Amino acid sequence: MLIRRPVLDAIAAGTVTCAFRRWSAPRVRPGTMLRTAVGVLEIVSVEPVAASRLTAADARSAGYATLAALRAENARREGTLYRVTLRPAGPDPRIALRESADLSADDRAALTARLARMDRRTPWTAAVLALIAEHPGVRAPDLAARLGRETAPFKRDVRKLKELGLTESLEVGYRLSPRGRAYLHPPG
Template sequence: MLFKEIHLSGIKSGKITLAFRKWQKSSIKIGSLLHTAFGLVEIRKIETVNENDITDKDALNAGFADNNQLLKSFPHNSTGTIFKISLSYHSADPRIKLREQTQLSELQFTELKKKLERLDNQSKQGHWTKKVLLTIKDNPNLHAIGIAKLTGFEKEWLKLNIRKLKNLGLTISHTVGYELSPLGKTFVLRLKDEG
């Protein structure tokens, strides 16, 4: 579930407490915490509604001027059910604190290695994590297409899997491209020392 920056700002300040989406079926659950650029957003309640049930007050609470503006925000010719989602800002993204680490204990290093080995072993692409981390290290801010060309992996697959590295605190995503986080740089250095 994606949000525009202006809506994320409103959610963080508490001015926006609702979101409306038109889906074939709900893609989120009550209690879910969504990672966003502004931190974690908690899903508090989900209900289905008809267009006529959405009040101007609902629209205001979702960051729109009125019901009409909200309805126009749905993709043109979209079909499905309208979901009214109550939400709130939960906390800062814990991955930020994690990725800023520059020290790794032996235990933390071993745990991270195990997590990457699991990602490698679960992938149909085989061992990919080290190759991708080293490519990002050597080519900071390179976009997914460039990394795909250098590694031989398909772009969409790569984007999805770099997100897994980000969740471990190893990479940082920019508007264009990626770079290793301080934790990622420390980890890759330790990997190289091992040979």
């Protein structure tokens, strides 16, 4: 579920508590945790709602200035209209993970084993980590092209490295996190 940054900021501030989406079937379920730029959000409920029953209060709770704006936004899409209630659920755990640069021998061994599993079919992790280390802040399509890869699969792979705390996204491109630098360049 994509949520624009101004809306994410409003959710974090507590002024937005729901979103409205048109889907053929719900794409999120209650209890789902979404990692976002403002931290983790929890999906509290997902309920179908008739557009005719929306109110000005619904619009405000979703961050729209007017009911007309909420209706116009959702009129452009097909499917059932759902009210998705959400709330902040804490910081993104990947932030603390990527900042943890003091790797023990066990940490290093676990990362090495995990990367080896990821490389089982086609080795790629070392090349992607080295490329990001050499070219921080470079657009994903440009990095992917340097490896002769399609952009979408490349970005998926970078997200896998981000899950391990080895990389972090920038406004444009990526860089190695402190954990990633410590893994690639062990002391001594």
